[in-house]
Amino acid sequence: MAGGSVIRGSRIGAGPMGESARGASAPRIQVSYWCANGHETSPNFSVEVQEELPATWDCPTCGLPAGLDRDAPPAPPVNEPYKTHLAYVKERRSDEDGEALLEEALAALRARRGS
Numbered sequence: 001m002a003g004g005s006v007i008r009g010s011r012i013g014a015g016p017m018g019e020s021a022r023g024a025s026a027p028r029i030q031v032s033y034w035c036a037n038g039h040e041t042s043p044n045f046s047v048e049v050q051e052e053l054p055a056t057w058d059c060p061t062c063g064l065p066a067g068l069d070r071d072a073p074p075a076p077p078v079n080e081p082y083k084t085h086l087a088y089v090k091e092r093r094s095d096e097d098g099e100a101l102l103e104e105a106l107a108a109l110r111a112r113r114g115s
C-alpha cells in the first residue's frame, strides 16, 4: 500500500522532467524551411516524425508559410482580400443593425414621450 503511493508520487513528480529527458535522449533532426521572404527557420523534430514532416512551417518572422525547398517557397496565402471583404460585409451589417436598433429605441422613446 505504502509502496504503491510512493511510486505514484514519484511518477507525478517525474512527469515534466521525464518529458524533457525523453526529448534529450531521442535523436533529433533540424529541418530548414524557407518562406517567400527568404527567412529561414529551423525547427527541431524528433527522428520519429521524420517520415511525416510537415510540408510547410509558419515563418516565425513574417507568418508566411515556409517550405522545405529554398528555391521554391510556398506562395503566400491568397485568402487575405477575401477575409477583408468578409470583415467589410460584417462591419456594414453590424452598422445597419446598430442603426435599426437606434431607430427602434428612438421610436420607443418618442412613443413614451407622446403618451
Ligand SMILES: [Zn+2]
Binding pocket: 035, 036, 037, 038, 039, 059, 060, 061, 062, 063, 064
Ligand atoms: Zn518569413
